[in-house]
Amino acid sequence: MRLVVARCQVDYAGRLTAHLPMATRVLMIKADGSVLVHSDGGSYKPLNWMSPPCTVREGTTEDGAVEWTVTARAPKGATPDTLRILIEEIHHDSNHDLGIDPGLQKDGVEKHLQELLAEHPGTLLPGLALVRREYPTAIGPVDLMCRDADGVSVAVEIKRRGEIDGVEQLTRYLELLNRDPLLAPVRGIFAAQEIKPQARVLAGDRGITCALVDYDALRGLDDPTDRLF
Amino acid sequence: MRLVVARCQVDYAGRLTAHLPMATRVLMIKADGSVLVHSDGGSYKPLNWMSPPCTVREGTTEDGAVEWTVTARAPKGATPDTLRILIEEIHHDSNHDLGIDPGLQKDGVEKHLQELLAEHPGTLLPGLALVRREYPTAIGPVDLMCRDADGVSVAVEIKRRGEIDGVEQLTRYLELLNRDPLLAPVRGIFAAQEIKPQARVLAGDRGITCALVDYDALRGLDDPTDRLF
């Protein structure tokens, strides 16, 4: 990892073209050749960057100024990406050996929600029983396929935040599943920790039941002994 | 902007919980208090981070180790975000005054595509005439509302890359617009620089016309004198 603080101008050409006027910025060059151009604000997203795999070539312009050219292979049939960094003055330049990072451990995303609901489908609707998780269809897997107390098929779509496109997704599944005479009729449940008003309205309009999920309560139902982390 | 290279362990709790074991990483602390934890690989996304507005508090643990606690207000109704960085050894620590960045200038994003197509709707379909850009509906704005040579309404959805969700989006608009007896029937055109096969199939299935857009050619049609950049 090389860290450079420099007055520089940056030009990107690829999926779009972008330009950064001359100013002082931080340049981060990672071991894989990827380059990040950061300013002293914004978010975690750099002003400009080049993703690996790519190569950095350090050269000089006619005027003798330092110029880095970062190139990547074209994503598909588009123009190849290039990042040109013209350096006027270097304030800092250092190299660091970081080694390989052990990586991030996550907990609490949608997959976990799906696992918990698969274990406790009754919290969505009393008497609901799991048939299978990730039930395959031609247009993608249904999160949970279940049967209710009367044996009627129920497709469950799980989201952390329930928005309109989640309802669209479940609608597509239901449309397809209801063409199967062995399954039909199939009802839908849209389950999420939080459901936006418009999504709730659209779901209601399409006969889909909304279910709010309490993640902490579900985790409480779960056996806590196997969660040491 | 403060740049620190240190052996550290990071724990995040907020919308999810995440853990980074002890290893050497780059810590970037921006002027607004935001913190980025980068390893020597991956992409521009940090392993972990805290977005502004947030505050960094530097303290020491019982063992005398340095610990940074970064806190942010809760995003909405969730638990407040915290990032705990336990520092074992500092390899590098420097401060830099970057000043305010003039910011990024972009060209070639969807908005430009929309502007160009609004000026030259005939490139989508001979005789097509613009009614208005960003035509408002209850579920969001239609990119271009037009009329064809016969006076029939045509809704145009523009994407840089045409994928299945873009077709879904246009379908929603068409369904709504066709309920309006003053407009109906409304046809759809799905315009993009590149259209994925699945999107093309879905569009065809729904009677939506696909139109490939040549951005460079369109820009050529445009008056070049007002594009100095």
Add this chain to the structure above:
DNA sequence: GGGTCTATGTCGCGC
């Protein structure tokens, strides 16, 4: 503040 849409989105999984 809520709703919607864009993004050089990125990331990860499954086929």
Add this chain to the structure above:
DNA sequence: GCGCGACGTAGACCC
């Protein structure tokens, strides 16, 4: 490899 959905998505824009 592509397709597809999730993301601590973040940002911009409009009402």
